[in-house]
Amino acid sequence: MFEPFEKATKDFQKISKDNYDAMLRSYGELNRGFQDIGARVTGYSKQAVTDATSTFEKLLGAKSLEQAVEIQSQAAKKAYDSWVSEASKIGEVYASVAREAYKPVEKAVQKTATPTA
Template structure:
């Protein structure tokens, strides 16, 4: 009887440890994603502000068009690069968060 109780206790502790690792990885990944999105938003705002200042100082319609076109191209390329990066971070989040669960299933067999 005592052996079974100790086994049960060990099994319970293993599950708690797995859950703590799972939520720890989950939390770190979400913090990294939030920090990356904050940095991107800050960069985009600063670029938009700088572009507006350039537009305000434009001496001709052609120059204003060139400034705006350059900004649109840069903003689009930055956005696509950011989406790719964040997509990769979400993928890693899923993989890392699943590792403790996968290990628990393997140990349970």
């Protein structure tokens, strides 16, 4: 008499466990991705500080206003190019993180949506 109820309960428990496992894998992917992004931002920040310090030292040694303007112009161009490049790379990492974090959830949804015999 309770056999259909027991089967439905077991099916529900299995689906719940599978979904929970998928969410844990998804959060794991997000965590790894955010660590990678954090490491990239930290590396970029360190390099930007190093470049700024180098520029400041060059400016201190400038012999003329024209030389100082040239040093500053080159530094600004390098900083802009570096920022655009790094922002593009970080944007790609964000997209990759989103794709990878969604994969376990997508698999769980497909598994749940596919009828089992």
